[in-house]
Amino acid sequence: MAALEKRENIDAVYYRDGVSTGTAMGLLVKARMSMFNLFMSKMQPAESTRILDVGVSDDENDGANFLEKNYPFAQNITCAGLGAGTAVQERYPLVSYRQIEPHQPLPFADDTFDIVCSNAVLEHVGGAAQRIAFLEEQLRVARSLFMTVPNRWFPIEHHTSIPLLHYAPSLFRRVLAGTRYDHWTHVENVDFISRKTLLGEWPLARKPEVVFTGLPLGPFSSNIALIYRKN
Numbered sequence: 001m002a003a004l005e006k007r008e009n010i011d012a013v014y015y016r017d018g019v020s021t022g023t024a025m026g027l028l029v030k031a032r033m034s035m036f037n038l039f040m041s042k043m044q045p046a047e048s049t050r051i052l053d054v055g056v057s058d059d060e061n062d063g064a065n066f067l068e069k070n071y072p073f074a075q076n077i078t079c080a081g082l083g084a085g086t087a088v089q090e091r092y093p094l095v096s097y098r099q100i101e102p103h104q105p106l107p108f109a110d111d112t113f114d115i116v117c118s119n120a121v122l123e124h125v126g127g128a129a130q131r132i133a134f135l136e137e138q139l140r141v142a143r144s145l146f147m148t149v150p151n152r153w154f155p156i157e158h159h160t161s162i163p164l165l166h167y168a169p170s171l172f173r174r175v176l177a178g179t180r181y182d183h184w185t186h187v188e189n190v191d192f193i194s195r196k197t198l199l200g201e202w203p204l205a206r207k208p209e210v211v212f213t214g215l216p217l218g219p220f221s222s223n224i225a226l227i228y229r230k231n
Contacts, residue, residue, distance in 0.1 A: 010124060011059040013183050018159045019063065028063040031214035031222050035119065035148050036066050038213050042227055043115055043146055051077045052113040052142060054106070055121035058083035060091060067117065068092040078113070080106065103130065108141040116142035120158075122149045126188050128201055136203050139228070147226040148213065152192040154222045159184045166192055195219070198226055 019025050045051065051071070056079035057064045065088070068074060074094040081088065085097035098107055102125070116138045125134045138145055150158040157166040160181045166172045169192050173185040184190050195210050202208060214223030 010183075010189065011057040011064070014159055015059060015061060015064075017181060017184070018157075018161055019061075020161070024161060025062055027215060032063055032066040032119070033070075034215070035213050035223060035225065036070050038211065038225055039067070039117065039146050042209075042211075042225075043144065045071075045073070045115060047073050047076070049073070049076060049114045050112070052080060052106075052108070052116045053077055054080045054100075054116060054118040054138065056081040056085070056088055056097070058085070058087050060087065065092070066119065068095055103133070106137050106141050110140055111143055113142040115144050115146060117146040119148045120150060122147060123191050123193050124189060127191065131191075131193075132201050132203050135201070139204070139230075143231070144229040145208070145226065148223050149193045149198070149226070151212065151214070151221055151224045152194040152197070153220050154215070154217070155220060156222075157184075158222070159190055193224070195224055198224060204228075 019028050051067075053067050056068070058081065068077060068079065068088075068091075071077060074092060077094075078096045078098060079085065079088055079092075080098050080100045082100060082102065085099055089095070089097050100106060118138070122131055122134060125131055138147070152166070156163050157172070160176070162181070165175065176182060177185045195212075198210055199207060208226050208228035211225040211227065212219060212221035212223070213225045214221055
C-alpha cells in the first residue's frame with residue numbers, strides 16, 4: 001500500500017517542482033497540445049474507437065489529463081490510474097475509470113482496445129525491466145499504441161526545471177540527493193529516456209515509429225512519441 005500511495009503523489013510532486021510558475025504551465029500546455037494534435041493526426045481515431053488512457057491523474061490543472069479535456073468522443077475513453085478516480089469521474093463524467101496497481105497486469109483482456117495511450121508514465125515505472133514489462137502489457141490489451149515521454153536530451157529537466165544537469169544522470173542524482181528535489185534522484189520515481197532507450201528496449205521484432213514532439217527543437221525537443229500498430 002505504501003508504494004501505491006507514493007506513486008499517487010508523484011503528480012503533485014511534479015506540478016510542485018517542475019511546473020511551479022505560470023510560464024512553465026504555459027509551456028507544458030503548449031507541449032501537450034502538440035502531442036494531442038500528433039495523436040489525432042497519427043492515430044486518426046473515429047467516433048467508435050475504443051481508447052485506454054493509462055496514467056490518468058487525480059491532480060487537476062490546465063496541463064493534466066489532456067486527452068480527457070480535448071478528445072471529442074470521451075464516452076469511448078477508459079481511464080486507468082493508481083488513485084481511486086473519484087475526482088476524475090466527477091470532472092469527466094463520460095469516461096470510464098479503472099483503478100490499477102503498479103507492476104501488475106492491466107485488468108483487461110487481450111486487444112480490448114483499439115488504442116492504448118499514456119503520457120509521461122514510462123519514465124516513472126522503474127528501470128529497464130519494468131519499462132519493458134509496462135510496454136508488453138500495453139501492447140497486450142490494445143491493437144495500437146501511442147505513448148509519449150519526456151526527452152532526456154531536452155535542455156531543461158522536466159521534473160525539476162533544472163537545466164543540463166540531467167545530461168549526466170549519476171551527477172544529477174548525487175547533487176540533488178537530500179535537497180528539495182530528492183524525490184527525483186531515485187530511479188523508481190524517474191528515469192531519463194532517449195530515442196535510443198525506447199528503440200533498444202522495444203520488446204517486439206518490428207520496431208515502432210519514434211517521433212520528436214512537444215516543444216520543437218529537433219532531436220532536443222521536449223518529448224518523444226512512440227507509435228505502433230500491430231497490423
